[in-house]
Amino acid sequence: MIYNPNKALKHALKMENLYEVLGLDSKAKIKQFKKGEILQLEGELSSLAYYVKKGLLRSYTIDNKDKEHIFMFASEGWLIADIESQEFDQPAELFIDCLEDSEVVIFDRKSFKIANLTGDQLKQNAHLLARRTAVLQRRVIMLMSASAKERYNRFLETYPELPNRIPQRMIASYLGITPEALSKIRGEIAKSK
Amino acid sequence: MIYNPNKALKHALKMENLYEVLGLDSKAKIKQFKKGEILQLEGELSSLAYYVKKGLLRSYTIDNKDKEHIFMFASEGWLIADIESQEFDQPAELFIDCLEDSEVVIFDRKSFKIANLTGDQLKQNAHLLARRTAVLQRRVIMLMSASAKERYNRFLETYPELPNRIPQRMIASYLGITPEALSKIRGEIAKSK
DNA sequence: TGTATTTCTTAATCTAGGTTAAGATAATTG
DNA sequence: CAATTATCTTAACCTAGATTAAGAAATACA
Numbered sequence: 001m002i003y004n005p006n007k008a009l010k011h012a013l014k015m016e017n018l019y020e021v022l023g024l025d026s027k028a029k030i031k032q033f034k035k036g037e038i039l040q041l042e043g044e045l046s047s048l049a050y051y052v053k054k055g056l057l058r059s060y061t062i063d064n065k066d067k068e069h070i071f072m073f074a075s076e077g078w079l080i081a082d083i084e085s086q087e088f089d090q091p092a093e094l095f096i097d098c099l100e101d102s103e104v105v106i107f108d109r110k111s112f113k114i115a116n117l118t119g120d121q122l123k124q125n126a127h128l129l130a131r132r133t134a135v136l137q138r139r140v141i142m143l144m145s146a147s148a149k150e151r152y153n154r155f156l157e158t159y160p161e162l163p164n165r166i167p168q169r170m171i172a173s174y175l176g177i178t179p180e181a182l183s184k185i186r187g188e189i190a191k192s193k
Numbered sequence: 194m195i196y197n198p199n200k201a202l203k204h205a206l207k208m209e210n211l212y213e214v215l216g217l218d219s220k221a222k223i224k225q226f227k228k229g230e231i232l233q234l235e236g237e238l239s240s241l242a243y244y245v246k247k248g249l250l251r252s253y254t255i256d257n258k259d260k261e262h263i264f265m266f267a268s269e270g271w272l273i274a275d276i277e278s279q280e281f282d283q284p285a286e287l288f289i290d291c292l293e294d295s296e297v298v299i300f301d302r303k304s305f306k307i308a309n310l311t312g313d314q315l316k317q318n319a320h321l322l323a324r325r326t327a328v329l330q331r332r333v334i335m336l337m338s339a340s341a342k343e344r345y346n347r348f349l350e351t352y353p354e355l356p357n358r359i360p361q362r363m364i365a366s367y368l369g370i371t372p373e374a375l376s377k378i379r380g381e382i383a384k385s386k
Numbered sequence: 387t388g389t390a391t392t393t394c395t396t397a398a399t400c401t402a403g404g405t406t407a408a409g410a411t412a413a414t415t416g
Numbered sequence: 417c418a419a420t421t422a423t424c425t426t427a428a429c430c431t432a433g434a435t436t437a438a439g440a441a442a443t444a445c446a
């Protein structure tokens with residue numbers, strides 16, 4: 001079997017059945033949000049997590065120079081939450097808002113009873129967290145060792161649909177570079193073809 | 194209650210009881226390693242995880258320019274594994290080796306039966322993974338938004354004991370900068386006091 | 387204990403990507 | 417659909433950190 005990182009990644013992350021895996025039904029609330037609506041403000045104390053049924057969310061920080069840094073995008077089938085703050089019972093460090101009109105399942109990680117899940121659900125749950133860890137491992141290694149152009153190419157391979165749904169400056173923000181730098185990189189890539 | 198990130202982080206990560214949380218006993222092997230021994234080579238297919246009873250391990254990649262990038266350190270009470278590769282059933286991307294003579298509990302993540310754990314163990318397990326995610330979230334945000342000096346200061350706050358146990362060039366590698374850059378930063382900090 | 391090897395520092399030079407600025411496209415909104 | 421607002425591009429200039437090099441200090445080793 002030939003190893004294809006992108007296929008593996010996509011397969012692993014596109015969990016259509018996550019809704020069931022989490023055992024969500026009665027307690028979870030489904031809510032509609034408009035593009036631009038903010039689900040979570042930095043500084044808030046919250047233990048909520050958001051499962052995206054439809055649409056697109058993102059989480060981001062704003063640094064001391066008022067610069068926005070996108071931590072992640074969450075499209076259909078993804079889960080988004082400020083794990084760091086929640087795990088350490090701290091006020092949120094991330095904003096979470098909508099990049100498209102979205103349908104979101106909201107549930108409370110605190111009242112989430114692991115003991116109530118079936119063995120299979122538990123295993124899938126563990127995989128879910130492990131997969132998030134895996135994605136972050138890759139991201140850290142890329143940030144430490146790869147150029148902006150390499151990171152951009154990997155982004156395109158890993159999330160080929162996203163560029164159609166978000167402005168380029170947000171890709172730049174996710175990659176950790178400025179919109180100008182990304183524009184230059186795209187110019188270079190276009191020229192070299 | 195005043196929020197103290199370092200205290201919170203230390204408390205959360207220093208899991209002396211992890212050994213029990215994982216339900217390790219009969220199946221897990223305890224092994225001794227000498228400083229410099231390699232537990233895992235890049236390219237190997239492995240589903241092993243390593244729990245550090247005593248000593249110090251690290252994981253790292255080598256990029257296409259032969260440059261080493263340390264992904265993490267694991268001292269007493271920590272768990273280390275190449276989650277990304279294991280989760281996607283790929284050959285290891287990380288080397289794992291010993292920075293000190295170490296005593297390590299080795300267990301296989303694949304044969305790890307989640308269903309056999311107690312409810313409490315499960316919950317702690319979930320927290321364990323969530324905490325790893327939290328640490329990586331912080332690391333990504335720091336890499337995207339903070340200067341090398343800021344990242345170094347945060348490192349010292351978060352892991353105050355590590356600088357006594359590892360050469361500076363490894364701190365630099367972990368921070369994503371060169372040893373020369375770290376040396377310069379330390380010079381500046383020393384001067385400004 | 388002396389020699390070799392690794393580590394750390396300092397300094398000169400280089401470069402990827404940041405900053406600033408201004409014009410060109412494209413998308414929203416009244 | 418006109419006008420405002422956001423996005424993207426290009427280019428000149430700047431800076432944090434990389435690279436290269438060489439010496440000093442510390443460690444390991446024979």
